[in-house]
Each structure stands twice: as C-alpha cells, then as structure tokens.
Amino acid sequence: MRSPRFRIETREGQRAFVVAVHGELDLAALPELQEVLDVAERSDVPEIVVDLGGLTFVDSSGVNALIQLHQRIALSDQRLTILHGHPRIWRVFELAGLTTTLPFLP
Template sequence: MELNVSTTHRAGHAVVTVTGELDLYTAPRLQQELAALIRDRAERVVVDLGGVEFCDSTGVNVLLAAHQRLADQGGSLALAAPTSTVRRILQVTGLDTVFTVLDAVPAFDTR
C-alpha cells in the first residue's frame, strides 16, 4: 500500500493530510513533508490521520521527532482524527499524553 501526503495552509496552520499505510517503507514520505515545514519555521502543524489504515513504530517515530523539533523551535504539532487503529497505538505507548490528539481536523477560521 502506498502513502499519500498533502499539505494545505489555513489560518496560520499547516494541515498535513495522510492516507494509506504509515510504515518503514512509506514513513520517509511523511518525514520529508514534516521536515520541509520545520525548515520553513511552521509554528502550528496539524497532522490529519483519518485516512491512515496502519501505522508501525517507524511512523510513530517520525511523528514524535517532528513534534520534538517543532517544540524546540517554539511550534506545535497536533494529531487529528486518528483511526481507531492509530488511536490504540497512541494509547498503548502512552503517546496520547505526549501529543495533542484531536477528534477531528479543526475548522480554522479563514477570515
């Protein structure tokens, strides 16, 4: 399975939409996208995980590293709409207390 990653910018937030399987082979695609946002000094990043069917430790580590790098430069990373599979991984690893986990992608005011 492949991983699709796209980014939109809304009201000062970068929303990264991820669909497919996030694993050892596909995680570099997400890592590149997040690294570009970090390099561009993004302050607020929301990763929409609503379309992620599978996530292994490599995918979790990509998210965790981006979270830390953004925090180090004064930014934030939130995870939105994780599927039940991804939410369970976050709970079992205790990372649901590290990440801000949102039930849905916020409806950002575009005015």
C-alpha cells in the first residue's frame, strides 16, 4: 500500500539516475523506495543521486535503506551521491554517526 505522505520523482539521464524523495520516509514508504532504488541500480548510468531535499521526516528504516544501498553500490561500477537537504533530516544522520560514512553533498 502506498503511503499518502510520501512520493518519489525520478529522472534518468546518461550520467545519473536521480531519485528525489518527498514527504515522510518511514516503514510504510519503504517498499516504494526500494522498488525505485532497484530500478536505479539496474540502470546503465554511472551515478545514482538520492535527493532527500523534499523529506520532512525519515525514520530508521529509511536510514537503513540508504546504508544498504551504499553497501551494494560500493560493490558495483556505479557511484552514489546523497543530497541531504533540510537540517532536520541532516540531524538524523548526524545522530546516527553517518555523515562521514555515507556519500553526502549539501
């Protein structure tokens, strides 16, 4: 079941597959995110960009999904970039000690 408080926009170009997430990334939204990330990983583009700029909330399941994506991408020819967006979302990753582990850009 789709979460009414979550949506994803994607753009695929020659250089990057952009996954822009909006709203609340929680356990209810996780299947939708996983499906889109799977498509991005199967694409032929060299970089996956996950844009968190539209998020208003992220829970541990969303954080874990990004950690797992990072681990899978590290074993592939693709590169991952995460745009963190709102300071409240950035704070979640700071508290989890992931700001230097995950490939963030402001």
